[in-house]
Every structure is written in C-alpha cells, then in structure tokens.
Amino acid sequence: MGSRGATVVLSRANRIKAKLQSVLEATALEIDDVSYQHSGHAAVRETSEGETHFNVKIVSPKFEGQSLVKRHRLVYDALADELQSGLHALSIVAKSPQEAAAKK
Amino acid sequence: MSCVRAFESTIVPSSTFSTSGVHKTAPNRPLVHYPTRPLYTPPLTSTTSLARNILYGPSFRRIASIRCFSALTPELKTTLDKVVTSSKVVLFMKGTKDFPQCGFSNTVVQILRSLNVPFETINILENEMLRQGLKEYSNWPTFPQLYIEGEFFGGCDITVEAYKNGQLQEELEKAMCS
Numbered sequence: 001m002g003s004r005g006a007t008v009v010l011s012r013a014n015r016i017k018a019k020l021q022s023v024l025e026a027t028a029l030e031i032d033d034v035s036y037q038h039s040g041h042a043a044v045r046e047t048s049e050g051e052t053h054f055n056v057k058i059v060s061p062k063f064e065g066q067s068l069v070k071r072h073r074l075v076y077d078a079l080a081d082e083l084q085s086g087l088h089a090l091s092i093v094a095k096s097p098q099e100a101a102a103k104k
Numbered sequence: 105m106s107c108v109r110a111f112e113s114t115i116v117p118s119s120t121f122s123t124s125g126v127h128k129t130a131p132n133r134p135l136v137h138y139p140t141r142p143l144y145t146p147p148l149t150s151t152t153s154l155a156r157n158i159l160y161g162p163s164f165r166r167i168a169s170i171r172c173f174s175a176l177t178p179e180l181k182t183t184l185d186k187v188v189t190s191s192k193v194v195l196f197m198k199g200t201k202d203f204p205q206c207g208f209s210n211t212v213v214q215i216l217r218s219l220n221v222p223f224e225t226i227n228i229l230e231n232e233m234l235r236q237g238l239k240e241y242s243n244w245p246t247f248p249q250l251y252i253e254g255e256f257f258g259g260c261d262i263t264v265e266a267y268k269n270g271q272l273q274e275e276l277e278k279a280m281c282s
Contacts, residue, residue, distance in 0.1 A: 038207065088246075
C-alpha cells in the first residue's frame with residue numbers, strides 16, 4: 001500500500017478538477033467522491049480503493065448553447081483517461097454561466 | 105426347430121419396403137448420419153422481442169468470438185442499429201427491468217414505469233462485448249443509456265433532468281404518437 005500510494009501524487013478528485021479546469025475553462029467546480037454510496041455495487045467490489053463514483057457540478061462558458069448530451073460528452077471526453085483507469089460513474093450537473101447565475 | 109420357425113415369421117415380405125428393390129431387414133436409415141440440432145428459435149411471447157432474439161441468439165455468440173481492438177465491429181454496429189430501433193424506447197442498463205443492479209439504472213426504470221410507457225430493457229452485464237461496443241456506439245462511457253426512437257437520449261442525469269422539466273414526457277409522447 002505504501003509504495004503504491006507514493007506514485008499517485010494527486011487523488012482522483014484532484015486530477016478530475018485539474019482536467020476539467022484546463023479543458024473546459026470551468027468557472028465553478030464542485031467534485032464529491034461518493035464511492036461509499038455505491039460500495040455494495042458489483043463493479044466496486046472488484047477494485048476496493050474507492051474513487052469510483054463522483055458527483056461533478058461544473059459551470060463553464062463552453063456549455064453555452066449546447067444540449068445536455070453534448071455537455072456531458074464534453075465532460076466525459078475530458079476525463080477519458082480517468083474512465084479507462086477505474087473511474088466508474090459520474091453524476092454530472094453542467095451549467096453555462098448564465099444558467100448558474102439565473103438559478104441564484 | 106421352433107426357433108427357425110420364429111425366424112421365418114419375422115422376415116417381412118420385400119414388397120413392404122421401398123421401391124428401390126433392395127431387400128432391407130432393418131428400418132430405413134440414411135447412409136450417413138448427421139447429428140440434427142434444431143436452430144434455436146425462442147418462442148415469441150409478448151415479453152420476448154426482436155431485440156432479445158438478436159442479442160441472445162446463436163448468431164450473436166458467433167460474432168462475439170471475433171477478436172478486435174475496437175469493441176465495435178461492423179457486425180455489432182449493424183446489430184445495435186437494429187436493436188435501438190426495435191422498440192420505441194430502449195434502455196441499456198445494468199440488470200433487468202424487474203431486477204435492476206445499479207442505482208442509476210433503477211432510477212431510469214422507475215421514471216419510465218411511472219410514465220406508463222412500454223419500453224425494452226437490455227442487460228449489459230450479461231455480455232461484455234455488447235457493453236464495450238455500446239460505449240463506442242453511443243460515444244458514452246457509462247450506463248444506463250436511454251434510446252428514444254433509435255436516438256440516444258442520455259444517461260441517468262439527463263433523463264432525470266428532462267423528467268423534471270417535462271422534456272422527457274414530450275419526447276415520449278412524440279415517439280408514441282408517431
């Protein structure tokens with residue numbers, strides 16, 4: 001555990017944050033690791049390290065005028081590497097800056 | 105003596121056999137015996153559908169044995185084209201309609217049930233090739249995946265959002281009426 005832990009500099013949540021900020025120019029980002037809510041899940045039992053399910057709330061100007069499907073695809077494309085390496089599911093709330101402001 | 109008589113009585117006159125004139129003492133048998141295996145055709149009940157027949161039939165398993173770097177082979181793509189249009193509403197999920205095995209999949213099932221629309225569900229846990237192929241086909245890395253009228257609608261979040269703002273009901277009505 002010790003030697004493996006040393007090679008992972010950032011936790012997955014931090015890596016996700018960094019990627020979304022750089023790729024999607026996010027103005028607001030909230031990332032929560034909710035793997036514990038899914039710990040009985042068939043897939044999670046195989047890799048018992050957690051960091052498999054995340055809630056992502058992101059506000060980005062790139063989402064302007066895009067359908068929900070497009071926005072989610074942008075997020076998924078940005079996190080393609082994570083999805084290959086054990087990230088299992090994302091709950092995404094993706095808003096454009098106008099929508100985020102309107103909500104408040 | 106008696107056994108000879110018994111033997112005589114079992115010899116059937118040749119006229120009862122085929123007209124080829126060959127005297128056979130055994131019932132007609134083909135010269136080469138092919139093992140007969142009936143083609144698997146599951147009964148088409150109201151719960152079974154075209155999608156299930158395509159996906160779980162023998163031809164699909166042969167496709168699954170082709171090794172490919174991309175999970176989405178051309179054959180799988182054609183099959184998926186057929187599956188997503190086989191029913192107006194198709195949900196690729198983890199588990200089945202009656203026994204979902206994932207919270208997100210369950211949410212979508214419950215939403216669709218509450219809207220009283222007929223929908224088809226496919227359990228992607230049963231078939232790893234299908235699961236990976238679908239991710240490429242839909243360009244979507246997670247499940248559940250909802251298709252309405254052959255078009256990808258979204259995953260759980262999108263479905264919930266659309267349900268809340270009425271968009272899902274609109275789409276479904278359009279699909280049902282067409």
